[in-house]
Each structure stands twice: as C-alpha cells, then as structure tokens.
Amino acid sequence: MSDRPREHGFRLGQIGSASMVSLAHGTNDAQKTMGVITLALIANGTLSPGAKAPDWVILSCALAIALGTYAGGWRVIRALGKGLVEIAPAQGMAAESASAAVILCSTDFGYSLSTTHVATGSILGSGVGWKGAEVRWQLARRMVTAWLFTLPAAALVGAAAYWTANGIGGTAGVVVVFVVLVVASIGFFVASRYPAVTPENVNAAWTGSVVPEPVKAKDEVGS
Numbered sequence: 001m002s003d004r005p006r007e008h009g010f011r012l013g014q015i016g017s018a019s020m021v022s023l024a025h026g027t028n029d030a031q032k033t034m035g036v037i038t039l040a041l042i043a044n045g046t047l048s049p050g051a052k053a054p055d056w057v058i059l060s061c062a063l064a065i066a067l068g069t070y071a072g073g074w075r076v077i078r079a080l081g082k083g084l085v086e087i088a089p090a091q092g093m094a095a096e097s098a099s100a101a102v103i104l105c106s107t108d109f110g111y112s113l114s115t116t117h118v119a120t121g122s123i124l125g126s127g128v129g130w131k132g133a134e135v136r137w138q139l140a141r142r143m144v145t146a147w148l149f150t151l152p153a154a155a156l157v158g159a160a161a162y163w164t165a166n167g168i169g170g171t172a173g174v175v176v177v178f179v180v181l182v183v184a185s186i187g188f189f190v191a192s193r194y195p196a197v198t199p200e201n202v203n204a205a206w207t208g209s210v211v212p213e214p215v216k217a218k219d220e221v222g223s
Helices: 005-029 029-044 055-084 087-111 117-128 137-168 172-193 220-221
Strands: none
Touching: 005 029, 005 055, 005 087, 005 117, 029 055, 029 172, 055 117, 055 137, 055 172, 117 137, 137 172
8 A cells, every 4th residue: 555545544544533532631631620610619609519510610611622722732733743753644643542542541430630641642652663753852851841840830820819819809809810810811822923833834844942933935045
C-alpha cells in the first residue's frame, strides 16, 4: 500500500479517535470542575448537602471548555503535535486512541486524572516508539515544570480571591473578584493573538517556540 491511501485512512481514523478523546475529557476532567462549583454552592447553602450538579452548572462547564478549546486549541495542537514530536497520522491516531482508552477506564473506576498529562504521555510514547522520530525532551521538561507550579499557583490565586472578596464583603467583593478575573482572561487572550497560532501556520516548521515564525513576503525574501 502506498503512503497516500494509508495516511488518508489514518486521518479518517483520527476523526473517531479525536472524538473519543473529547468524550473522555468530558467524562473526567469536566466532572472535577462541576464538582468544585457544586461544592461551593453546597458550602454557601444554595444547595442541600448531597445535591447533584444543577443543569446550569453542567452547561456552563461544557460551554467554558468548548470556548477555551476554540480560543487556544491551535496552540495546544502545535505544542503537542509539533513541539514534542512530529506527529504523523498513524502516530496521532495511536496516541489519541491510547489517551481515550486510559481516560475512559479511569472514569469507569472513579479515578480522576489530567487529560493533558495522559495525552502528553501518549504522544511521547508514539514518538519514542517511532523509529527515527525526534523527541524534544527540553519542551517536555518545560511542560512538567509548569505542571509542578500549577497547583501551588492555583492555591495562591484562590487564597487571594477569597481574601479580596471577604475583605470587601458582600456581593461587592464577589463582583470585584469576578471583574478582575474577566479582565485577566481578556488580557491573556489578547496576548495569545500576537502572533496567533491558526490553521494556516499550525504545521509550520518547529523553531523552538509554540508561535511559528512569521512568513516573509516575497519582496523581503528577494531583498
């Protein structure tokens, strides 16, 4: 079999495997977010102890994850699909299938895990198992370092938000924290747009950065 029909087949297979990863992500990671919000509502007395997550919490979490993927998904695709190892359709389908299987099994057993950790491990494994593939361990170490700082950073932000809201008091304190978070989110989004990672440059040659080098105009190349 020639390479083109084989790659086309794996690309079609990736539609199914990527869909399974999306489903698995919702069955595990999304549940943690819903649980935290529901716990906060119970602690506030809005819900009774033992209550299930309200429908608006479920819909809000689903919408937030979808919007986050839409806004920053291409950067994640570039970092995982180009930065760690050059992913071909066969390796992509294998990594996605392995990730979906692990996450769904963990969900069935009632264990929580990180989709990012599982997917990163699967992609690294597909690169290690692929003869001649170049695995960029430097980027992998940077990602692990970021993971180590995630929990203490989240704790500090949560503590600062609580102290601020509690110090101001009442609804005003909650509104202030909400406005600050919205402004920070907008700032992060705007910063990620300059330069942006889009479908047009996501597969550009890896130069050591998640953001591809800008394409030079023909007259600039000629000069």
